[in-house]
Amino acid sequence: MTVELSAGRTTDADTMLAHRVVDRITQTSDTVTLILEPTRQAAQPFRAGQFMMLYRHGIGEIAISVSGDPARAGFLEHTIRAVGAVSRALHDTPVGGLVGVRGPFGTGWQPESAIGRDLVIVAGGVGLAPLRPLVLAVLAARGSYRRVVLITGARSPADMLFRGDQHRWAAAGLELHQTVDRPAASWTGQVGFVTEPLARLHLDPGRTSAFLCGPEPMMQFCARALLAKKVAAQDIRISLERNMQCGVARCGHCQLGPLLLCRDGPIVDYATAQPLLSVPEL
Numbered sequence: 001m002t003v004e005l006s007a008g009r010t011t012d013a014d015t016m017l018a019h020r021v022v023d024r025i026t027q028t029s030d031t032v033t034l035i036l037e038p039t040r041q042a043a044q045p046f047r048a049g050q051f052m053m054l055y056r057h058g059i060g061e062i063a064i065s066v067s068g069d070p071a072r073a074g075f076l077e078h079t080i081r082a083v084g085a086v087s088r089a090l091h092d093t094p095v096g097g098l099v100g101v102r103g104p105f106g107t108g109w110q111p112e113s114a115i116g117r118d119l120v121i122v123a124g125g126v127g128l129a130p131l132r133p134l135v136l137a138v139l140a141a142r143g144s145y146r147r148v149v150l151i152t153g154a155r156s157p158a159d160m161l162f163r164g165d166q167h168r169w170a171a172a173g174l175e176l177h178q179t180v181d182r183p184a185a186s187w188t189g190q191v192g193f194v195t196e197p198l199a200r201l202h203l204d205p206g207r208t209s210a211f212l213c214g215p216e217p218m219m220q221f222c223a224r225a226l227l228a229k230k231v232a233a234q235d236i237r238i239s240l241e242r243n244m245q246c247g248v249a250r251c252g253h254c255q256l257g258p259l260l261l262c263r264d265g266p267i268v269d270y271a272t273a274q275p276l277l278s279v280p281e282l
């Protein structure tokens, strides 16, 4: 099956391309970033927020967002939290090991639609991985945006992803708020949920676009806090995770009401998502 991925470029979505792990960056005790290089062909370009289906031979295939820089050609970066059999096998792949890759799939964050506006980006836990390409794209075009706020939350300081990056982004002009649920003795930052620094922000709601990724309840609480500040639901984008199998709107596993999230998501505006998420059985 051939699918159109972006203007003028198509690929066979069923074709799995072998990639070699050329580096592994330990993020936390259960999360690693793999740097993948294609073994034969050029790396597939992707948009910030898209995902790939990653396959470990003999174990299985799962959806994982791209966490690298969309402008960095030649390599793919994926940040993987080991929660089960497939994610553990991918997480444990050593340098030199092979990973199968299909994609990219899904909608992106579309930072270009927020040019000239204030951006509020909220990441919970491994949710920072799909948001990292957005942050890198926004920083590369820093003059095109007004205020850029990043709120990151983690269970503990040791669970915070991309710690070095976050400090570099703050030095590059991004307004950074870090918060943890359980502080360590050395932690001097904020304690609590990401909704707390979000609630304290003074926003210009008519000129604010928000991008949220993390556990679904976290995104819902953040979206409600933004709505209370009069940010429009269509200016809030969230990333929804459902069981992905084919990746190309064929198997129906990722259905959420009228949406197939591999095609119509994972990034969906809150005006679309809110009524669907309020139906428990969907």
Ligand SMILES: Cc1cc2nc3c(=O)[nH]c(=O)nc-3n(C[C@H](O)[C@H](O)[C@H](O)COP(=O)(O)OP(=O)(O)OC[C@H]3O[C@@H](n4cnc5c(N)ncnc54)[C@H](O)[C@@H]3O)c2cc1C
Binding pocket: 051, 062, 063, 064, 065, 066, 079, 080, 081, 082, 083, 084, 085, 086, 087, 088, 126, 129, 130, 240, 241, 242, 243, 244, 266
């Ligand atoms: C579009 C999309 C993008 C994704 N991007 C990333 C990413 O960048 N990095 C990443 O680490 N994961 C990401 N995921 C989640 C990842 O696909 C799942 O963690 C993976 O499918 C789990 O498969 P498994 O076989 O390892 O575990 P399973 O055997 O399927 O699950 C093991 C246990 O973990 C629980 N579990 C499953 N998924 C999750 C989850 N997402 N969070 C917490 N617990 C879970 C299950 O309920 C079960 O209890 C993404 C998912 C989607 C749909």
Ligand code: FES
Binding pocket: 243, 244, 245, 246, 247, 248, 249, 250, 251, 252, 253, 254, 255, 260, 261, 262, 263
């Ligand atoms: S994953 Fe098969 S339809 Fe979406």
